Amino acid sequence: MRCGADGTLEVTMEEITAPPVTGLVRPDGTPVRVLVVDDEPDLAEVLSAVLRYEGWQVRVAGDGASALRTAREFTPDAVVLDVMLPDIGGLEVLRRLRAEIPQVCVLFLTARDAVEDRIAGITAGGDDYVTKPFSLEEVLARLRGLLRRAGMARAGEGGRLVVGDLVMDEDAREVTRAGQLIDLTPTEFELLRFLMRNPRRVLSKARILDRVWSYDFGGQAHVVELYISYLRKKIDAEAPPLIHTVRGVGYVIKPASG
Amino acid sequence: MRCGADGTLEVTMEEITAPPVTGLVRPDGTPVRVLVVDDEPDLAEVLSAVLRYEGWQVRVAGDGASALRTAREFTPDAVVLDVMLPDIGGLEVLRRLRAEIPQVCVLFLTARDAVEDRIAGITAGGDDYVTKPFSLEEVLARLRGLLRRAGMARAGEGGRLVVGDLVMDEDAREVTRAGQLIDLTPTEFELLRFLMRNPRRVLSKARILDRVWSYDFGGQAHVVELYISYLRKKIDAEAPPLIHTVRGVGYVIKPASG
DNA sequence: ACGGCCGTTCAGAGGATTCTCAGAGGAATC
DNA sequence: GATTCCTCTGAGAATCCTCTGAACGGCCGT
Numbered sequence: 001m002r003c004g005a006d007g008t009l010e011v012t013m014e015e016i017t018a019p020p021v022t023g024l025v026r027p028d029g030t031p032v033r034v035l036v037v038d039d040e041p042d043l044a045e046v047l048s049a050v051l052r053y054e055g056w057q058v059r060v061a062g063d064g065a066s067a068l069r070t071a072r073e074f075t076p077d078a079v080v081l082d083v084m085l086p087d088i089g090g091l092e093v094l095r096r097l098r099a100e101i102p103q104v105c106v107l108f109l110t111a112r113d114a115v116e117d118r119i120a121g122i123t124a125g126g127d128d129y130v131t132k133p134f135s136l137e138e139v140l141a142r143l144r145g146l147l148r149r150a151g152m153a154r155a156g157e158g159g160r161l162v163v164g165d166l167v168m169d170e171d172a173r174e175v176t177r178a179g180q181l182i183d184l185t186p187t188e189f190e191l192l193r194f195l196m197r198n199p200r201r202v203l204s205k206a207r208i209l210d211r212v213w214s215y216d217f218g219g220q221a222h223v224v225e226l227y228i229s230y231l232r233k234k235i236d237a238e239a240p241p242l243i244h245t246v247r248g249v250g251y252v253i254k255p256a257s258g
Numbered sequence: 259m260r261c262g263a264d265g266t267l268e269v270t271m272e273e274i275t276a277p278p279v280t281g282l283v284r285p286d287g288t289p290v291r292v293l294v295v296d297d298e299p300d301l302a303e304v305l306s307a308v309l310r311y312e313g314w315q316v317r318v319a320g321d322g323a324s325a326l327r328t329a330r331e332f333t334p335d336a337v338v339l340d341v342m343l344p345d346i347g348g349l350e351v352l353r354r355l356r357a358e359i360p361q362v363c364v365l366f367l368t369a370r371d372a373v374e375d376r377i378a379g380i381t382a383g384g385d386d387y388v389t390k391p392f393s394l395e396e397v398l399a400r401l402r403g404l405l406r407r408a409g410m411a412r413a414g415e416g417g418r419l420v421v422g423d424l425v426m427d428e429d430a431r432e433v434t435r436a437g438q439l440i441d442l443t444p445t446e447f448e449l450l451r452f453l454m455r456n457p458r459r460v461l462s463k464a465r466i467l468d469r470v471w472s473y474d475f476g477g478q479a480h481v482v483e484l485y486i487s488y489l490r491k492k493i494d495a496e497a498p499p500l501i502h503t504v505r506g507v508g509y510v511i512k513p514a515s516g
Numbered sequence: 517a518c519g520g521c522c523g524t525t526c527a528g529a530g531g532a533t534t535c536t537c538a539g540a541g542g543a544a545t546c
Numbered sequence: 547g548a549t550t551c552c553t554c555t556g557a558g559a560a561t562c563c564t565c566t567g568a569a570c571g572g573c574c575g576t
Contacts, residue, residue, distance in 0.1 A: 026447050096302045102310065121300075124468035125307025149311075167516050172458045184508040185563055222523095223565065229524055239484070245523070247573075359530070443552060480534095482555065486537060504563070 024144060024152045026077065032056045032147060035076040037067040037093070038109065039086050046144065047080060047105065050136050051143075064088030067197075068096055069116050078105040078147055080139070085120070094122070105146035107139070123172075133214040137194050141170070157192055161196040164242055164255035167233060187212070189228075191227050192235070195243065195253040206251040224251075276305040279470040281403060282410050283313075284335065290405060292316045292332040293326040295351070296367065297344050304473065306339060308394050309401075326354055329362075334474065336363040336405055340399065352385075363395065363404040395452050399428065419454040421499055421516030422513035424493065426454055433493075440492050444472070449485050450493070453511040482509075 024032050032102035033057050036046040048058040059074050064085045071079070083090030094106055094239065108129035110119060119129055126149055128142050148159060159170035165178045172190065175182045179237060184192065191212050195203065196215040213223070228251055232243055240256035274451065281508035282290055292309050296302040298322050306316045317332050322343045329337065339356060342346030352364055366380060366387035380387055384407070386400050406417065417428040423436045431447065434442045442450065449470050463479040471481070486509055490501055498514035 091300065098307070099301060102306075103314070114355075121304040121468050121473055123462065123465040124304055126311040127307065134351070160284060172510065173458065173460050173507060187564070219565070222567095224522060225563075226525085232524095247522070287524075445553070477554070480556090483534060484536085484554080490535095 003142050007029075012075075019132055023156045024147050026152060032078070032152060033074060033076040034072060034117075034143070035059050035067065035079045037061045037064070037079060037085065038082040039084070040082075045115040046136075047139065050140065051080075054140065064090075064093045067093060068100075071097055072100060075101060076104060077150065077152065078107065078143060080107045080109065082109045082142065091122075094127075103150065105143075105150050107146060108144055109134070109139075122223060126222060137164070137188065137190055137211045138161065140192075141193065145170070161193065163196050163199050163253055164257075165239075166196070166242055175235070177239060183236050184231075187227060188230055188234070191224075192231055195251065198253075200252060202246045202252045203211055204252050208250070259322075263267045266302070282405050282478075284487055288449060290336070290410060291332060291334040292318075292401070293317050293325065293332060293337045294318065295319045295322070295337060295343065296320065296340040297321060297342075298340075300474065305397065308398065308469075310336075311406070312398065320344075322348075322351045325351060326358075329355055333359060333444065335410065335457055336365065336400070336401060336515060338365045342369065352380075362400075363408050365401055365404060367392070367397075370380065391474040393448060393472050395448050395469050399451070403429075419451065421454050421457050421511055423497075424454070424500055426451060428454060435493055435497065442492065444487060446489055446492070449482075450489055453509065456511075458510060458512045460504045460508050460510045 026032060026239050032055075036044050036048050036058060038061075039062050043176055044060045044062070047061050051058045059076070061070045062105055064087045067079070067081070067085075070090075073169070081090055081093060085093065089165055090110075092106060097106070106122075106127045108119060108122060108127070110129055112131045122129060123151050125141050126146060126195070128141055130139055145159070147153075153159075161168040161170070162232050166175070167177075168175045170193070175184055175189070175192065191208065194208065205224045209217070211223055213219075228243060228245075232241070236243055242253050242256065244252050244254065246252060262430060279508065290313075292314050294302050294305050294309070295318075296305070299320070302318050302320070305319050309316045317328050319328045322345045325337070325339070325343075327381070337456075339348055339351060348366060348368075348473060355362055355364065364380075364385040366385065368387055368389055370389045384404075386404055388400055390399055403417070405411075419428065422448040424433070425435075426433045428451065433442055433447070433450065449466065452466060452470050463482045466482050467475070467479055471477075486501060486503075488498070492502055500511050500514065502510050502512065506508060
């Protein structure tokens with residue numbers, strides 16, 4: 001996803017074609033349902049494409065009133081909710097949502113500087129927020145966290161990712177290789193998480209950029225190479241490498257044997 | 259839960275896990291039931307979100323009459339009750355509640371300057387109160403205390419929190435590290451309690467603020483950093499540190515080894 | 517073999533985040 | 547009413563993170 005100078009959003013085809021990976025499912029086995037509420041159609045569209053790609057059922061609403069209307073018959077498990085809506089305020093929407101679907105998770109989208117004021121109290125329960133501009137991986141990760149804690153976790157792996165002897169604990173934000181604790185910066189962590197969520201799948205630099213970096217990032221794909229090199233120094237330094245370059249295409253992470 | 263290639267699902271029992279780790283359950287194993295009674299919708303919403311997140315079943319009422327009505331069919335174990343209700347006085351509600359559910363615990367919410375002697379009578383009866391504006395952790399702690407004394411403690415944990423050689427006795431309000439008694443101010447204590455209730459889980463500054471500070475606190479997340487630094491001076495000064503900064507995210511408390 | 521392209525790495529500027537100190541103001545206590 | 551203690555603000559310093567630019571080396575075509 002790229003944010004053009006004119007405010008348009010481009011979505012690369014790649015983003016909507018590959019098969020789903022993650023396994024968050026409702027207790028009854030049906031797919032997770034997410035309602036996206038944002039008055040920017042482009043952003044809402046990109047978000048819903050990514051969530052759908054995650055294997056979830058998605059609906060979109062452009063304002064508070066239609067969000068409530070949709071929620072009533074869609075009964076989502078989670079709602080991605082922009083606090084700046086044209087009609088009803090975000091917190092009001094939250095309250096009315098809760099009145100109808102008490103256990104629903106809400107992920108707020110908010111401007112960076114509007115945080116402290118209106119958002120007070122929302123992280124106190126299970127809910128969470130993400131500040132604009134965000135990266136798609138960040139939104140996904142937060143949403144997965146919310147849903148996992150809401151009882152839609154898949155067996156055993158409660159937010160743990162494993163590739164060979166490399167292990168990531170998302171809650172504790174800990175990464176270990178062969179038991180050795182590895183210290184990562186936020187961007188390194190998010191890049192590695194994206195790789196580990198797609199093991200054995202070659203990821204293009206463009207796609208990595210789209211997912212891991214914020215949508216308003218104007219830089220070049222060179223950063224990806226740079227951060228891959230940082231990661232390699234930290235996790236592939238003294239052991240058979242897990243991160244592999246696929247020349248002219250991108251990068252893969254996979255266990256040493258295969 | 260495993261998702262087979264043919265679309266089948268296997269569900270194991272342990273997957274249906276509750277989010278946090280409170281360990282308070284009814285004798286018959288069903289979740290604790292709490293009724294929140296407050297005429298401020300925002301406050302009631304935040305309270306119920308927090309309690310629900312704690313794994314309890316929650317109902318909300320906006321005035322005394324509907325509180326009594328709801329209590330009749332909900333049969334709560336505890337009631338969080340604002341003394342200032344639009345219709346019936348809090349004490350009257352208490353009396354009528356007791357008439358129907360004799361063993362119910364009641365936590366009063368009251369203004370700071372409320373009459374002290376009446377409150378004294380309340381605490382004598384086993385109930386408790388919290389003055390507005392309160393922190394959510396305070397409400398939770400008091401509620402846990404009430405419920406524990408009402409016989410809903412799960413075996414083992416009697417209000418003691420342990421992380422490595424750091425021990426907190428919630429009832430005695432005592433903290434020791436390696437046997438050494440540590441003196442904490444009220445805010446320091448509450449911050450540490452929140453950390454110790456969530457060991458190995460990274461807590462964002464926003465979340466800490468929402469939980470540990472009063473809901474009307476208008477300040478910045480900077481206070482959290484400040485109080486973390488106070489805690490470190492008292493707890494982590496001359497021993498392997500337990501409190502760790504996760505840059506760009508928040509803080510974690512965890513035993514020294516891992 | 518040569519040259520262009522791609523990927524890797526280094527070095528450093530600039531920015532963001534976090535830590536700590538000092539002190540004002542207020543609450544609690546005696 | 548005075549004292550002590552606690553909480554919070556503001557500012558500066560220290561630390562850490564991100565990204566740019568450039569140099570280097572290998573891969574692949576011709």
